[in-house]
Amino acid sequence: MKIPVQTILRELTALPHRGTATPQGSEAARLLQSYLAEMGATTRMEPFQTPKTYATIVYWLIGGIVAGLVLIPFTGVSVGFVWYFGFLAWKYFNWRYSFIVKFPVQHTANNVIGKWKDRGGGEDRRKVILMAHYDTAPVSLLYSPKQQAGFRASLLISLWLMLLAASLATLEVFGVALPYLTYIRYGLIGYFILQAIIGTAGYWLKGYTNGASDNATGVAAALATANRLNQANLPGLDVEVVLTSAEEVGMLGAYYFVEAHKREWKRTQTMVINFDTLGAGRLTVVEKTGTAEIIEYKNEPTRIARQLIDTELFQDRAQVGRWHTADFDSVWFVRNRIPVLALCALNADGQMPRIHQPDDTLAFVDTTPIETAVDLGEAVVKEWLKTHLAT
Structure with missing residues (x-):
């Protein structure tokens, strides 16, 4: 079953916010689990302990x-x-x-997981993890x-x-x-x-932002990409959607997810796409992040994405860029040498408009970067599968 992007955006942003370990965040988690179940996924929630905010x-x-x-x-x-x-x-x-x-005080938050599998492929089956955080940020003057x-x-x-x-x-x-x-x-x-x-x-x-761009858009992109890949019925591919909480606390939901499951993954047969803040600007393939320590995305999915954005289909729709204002859930995959493609949208000044601000609402969301992210995500996965079949 396909759930339209607009429906996901509208229903998530109907909540005043989705703050980590708040009643509104819990309601968002239940809503997302219902989306995944309607799409035919086997679902679960993975709880973890975290502060409510940074x-x-x-x-x-x-x-x-x-x-x-x-x-x-x-x-x-x-x-x-x-x-x-x-x-x-x-x-x-x-x-x-x-x-x-x-350190105190700790609260319980949940990552929302949905999985599809059983398309054959035996021991050589591939796995793609589609990630986005669903929690919203506190408003920040910074x-x-x-x-x-x-x-x-x-x-x-x-x-x-x-x-x-x-x-x-x-x-x-x-x-x-x-x-x-x-x-x-x-x-x-x-x-x-x-x-x-x-x-x-x-x-x-x-208080909290409504979080339309950051990051209802990423959630919508992850679900839409999962739907595309499942409809394509690609043999030997397991699809998993991971919607994290506590990203705005310090990417903690993603940290606990990676720590819990990294030993299950074969690096040569696993890839991750992280969708974050796609509501304004041009779709951007992230190549570097970090504060004092520089984090570089040197891996196969990122290499494939960079090649694809030079093609006619994407050359006017996507770009390569850097983001040194905080970081993404994908940082834990990079640190564990698990191949990950990080996608966001940046404006001409290299910024994300309205993030962590009261006006991060649905009225200001441009769905164009979401659509491009879904197209690029699907294309990267298919090209990645071709590369592995060729070897």
């Missing part, structure tokens, strides 16, 4: 660093707090697993059009200042360059507190 993580990180800096005059042991929470921040904001995501372009630079400055704070705090404990280091420490305390306020004020003032 605000919890930011407060722990900043709170730990600030507490360590405040306690410097009283005990040198507090330097360890600064180093420890700075290390956790470096891991978290470079999109690696950081134990900070386990993602306004002017701020979005400088998001990475701002994040890098904060990370390096955390390293500076830990280094100077260590010197201060040993009595080096006093009282100048004390004044610098006070300044750093003020800076980190201000960053925590700016980074989370949008959430407390405005």
Whole structure:
């Protein structure tokens, strides 16, 4: 059964938001599971523990660093707090697993899974995983059009200042360059507190976004691509749709999914397509992401996609690009060397319009990038299958 893209977009955005581990997020998960069941998939939900928003993580990180800096005059042991929470921040904001995501308070969220199989192929069967996150982001001042372009630079400055704070705090404990280091420490305390306020004020003032572009569009593209591939009845191909939650917390739903299943996959027989934010701009094949650490998409699906967008069918509809403002669920596949194609839509300035903003609503969604993503996704899978048959 085919569920129209417009229906998916309309019904998902009818919810005020789909925040992680909220009643609205749970309602969205049930709706998506019903879509998958209507499409003939075997469905399940995979629960995991997560903070509700990144605000919890930011407060722990900043709170730990600030507490360590405040306690410097009283005990040198507090330097360890600064180093420890700075290390956790470096891991978290470079999109690696950081134990900070386990700090209180934890809530239950669900990934929604749908699978189709039994098309023959025996031991040589191939598997394609179609992914998109369905949760919506807190409103953020840091993602306004002017701020979005400088998001990475701002994040890098904060990370390096955390390293500076830990280094100077260590010197201060040993009595080096006093009282100048004390004044610098006070300044750093003020800076980190201000960053925590700016980074989370949008959430407390405005709540969650409706998330039409980010990422109801990606969900619609994943389901539509699954429908195309199932209708094509490609022999020896297993299709799986994975709709994750807690992407906006730090790609946690995808992390737990990969950790739970990566040992089941044969890298030479598995590929992943991740659809994220396809509501405005031109479809973009992502080649690089990352903050301080650069993450490169050097794999077969991405190579095939880059070849296809040079063909007549896609040359005026898609492009290659980079995205260094936060990251995608696909980062965990890259880190585990599992072939993944990451697709999003970027405007002429290389930005995603309206993400993490109150006006990320259905009224501003252009479905053209969604349609192109479905076409390209289908074409990449078919070409990937041909390549394997040829070998």
